[in-house]
Amino acid sequence: MPSIFSYESAEVDWCESNFVRSAVIAEYYNTVSASGRLGPQEPPRAGGRTELCHLKVPLLLAGLFSMYFHMTLSYVGQLLDELSILWTLAVAYSFWYPQAYFPKCIKTRRHFFWLTGITTVISTLMSFVKPTLNAYALNCIAFHLLYLTRKELKKCNDKRVHRMAAVMVMWWALAITSWISDRWLCWLWQAINFPYFHSFWHVLIALSLLYCCPLVIYFDVSYEMPSFKPKLEYWPSDSWPVVVPYVTLEEPHKQC
Ligand SMILES: CCCCCCCC/C=C\CCCCCCCC(=O)N[C@@H](CO)[C@H](O)/C=C/CCCCCCCCCCCCC
């Protein structure tokens, strides 16, 4: 019986052929593309509670575990990859889920912390039951984020916010299409010798997160620091074809 650490002991094997480019890295392109999330994760900051620094370590770990998983395709690698995403989402929800959408029985963010913590611990235990289903469950969380975004956009007239949300959704739609293609249509991609859609997913979901983070900060500032006026900007400028989105804050007007 293979150890849970041994190569190819995971329940899933992505479409890319194993050990083609390297004798020690099972899926070379998937491993390299997963390293993209190790780079700068945080857009220029907004300050205070809205900073995304709480996400730096979880995102870094998610990147490292994803690389380890694709390098070994081990059972432990798969669980570390999935659980690190689950806990990163849990941290993000705990800090930035808008209070306006808390369930009725939850009165404070402290209580919401507990709710998120207990739900995440239970989900962690359940993830050992059928690990193949974990990734599908995690992808469903993106649909909840889409639902929240839609609700927020209905209340917001700022064209820049609508534009950033549209770009985020576009990258996410391309990402999830690549993920599903790799899972379900592998026979086709192997027939044409192009089994790289999971690598595309890694790049596209990272791009989607790059647009998601400023949006989360924007809405958080609107709720938590109403005297500040957040503005979405692009570095180096709006007109460049390749840009990094970020948030600026206009100082509150001094009252006499
Ligand atoms: C108020 C809430 C704010 C939420 C902010 C979002 C915080 C980011 C949280 C998690 C980062 C996810 C990083 C993705 C890592 C992917 C690793 C990977 O490729 N794993 C695969 C195997 O190698 C595995 O099969 C994939 C599993 C599915 C992961 C689904 C992640 C959903 C993340 C949602 C991203 C939101 C983007 C915008 C959506 C409209």
Ligand SMILES: [Ca+2]
């Ligand atoms: Ca493979």
Ligand SMILES: [Zn+2]
């Ligand atoms: Zn992956």
